[in-house]
Amino acid sequence: MEQNILIAYYSWSGNTRSLAEVIHRFVKGVLFEIEPQTPYPSSYDETVKQAREEIRKGFKPALKSKLETVEPYKIIFIGSPNWWGTVAPPVASFLSMYDLSGKVIAPFFTHGGGGLQRMLTAVKQLCPKSIVLEPLVVYEEGVHTAETSVSAWLKRINIERYFGNP
Numbered sequence: 001m002e003q004n005i006l007i008a009y010y011s012w013s014g015n016t017r018s019l020a021e022v023i024h025r026f027v028k029g030v031l032f033e034i035e036p037q038t039p040y041p042s043s044y045d046e047t048v049k050q051a052r053e054e055i056r057k058g059f060k061p062a063l064k065s066k067l068e069t070v071e072p073y074k075i076i077f078i079g080s081p082n083w084w085g086t087v088a089p090p091v092a093s094f095l096s097m098y099d100l101s102g103k104v105i106a107p108f109f110t111h112g113g114g115g116l117q118r119m120l121t122a123v124k125q126l127c128p129k130s131i132v133l134e135p136l137v138v139y140e141e142g143v144h145t146a147e148t149s150v151s152a153w154l155k156r157i158n159i160e161r162y163f164g165n166p
């Protein structure tokens, strides 16, 4: 069990959660679901509309629960669905909330066909003092058969080099 690993993610329809769970099976650590204080509507169309407005304005919603501190974590896996080409607003809230200087950030994203778009740029802007690794990008249905790509990605980013170095 790697005590210095946090896997934090936001998921509206479950894909990013599934991917987070696969990553968790490989690296262990603490799994944390980012949830906005006010949940998004259950209607897809309404959520798409609300998300467009929020992203246009750079709105960062209040979150339902917070980690007291991210201090113990050296490696933070951060997961988001692609929303309008960027990260979902609750993920932007989460990344803005803590001092992530010097942390290793491993982003993982799911999307509906758009791919990476501006998601990595957004993460880098939100944590400019972190070491942001190459992201894992998975098409929505792909999350259910993601073991091979997760395992290959973890090797590619050589995540083990950061294990055990607080």
Ligand SMILES: Cc1cc2nc3c(=O)[nH]c(=O)nc-3n(C[C@H](O)[C@H](O)[C@H](O)COP(=O)(O)O)c2cc1C
Pocket: 010, 011, 012, 013, 014, 015, 016, 017, 044, 047, 048, 049, 051, 052, 080, 081, 082, 083, 084, 085, 086, 110, 111, 112, 113, 114, 115, 139, 140
């Ligand atoms: C509000 C909203 C906006 C979205 N915008 C995009 C987009 O711009 N590009 C894209 O490829 N997929 C887009 N999608 C699809 C999601 O990124 C995709 O279904 C993702 O896997 C959902 O993850 P989740 O199940 O963890 O919420 C959007 C979905 C929602 C709900």
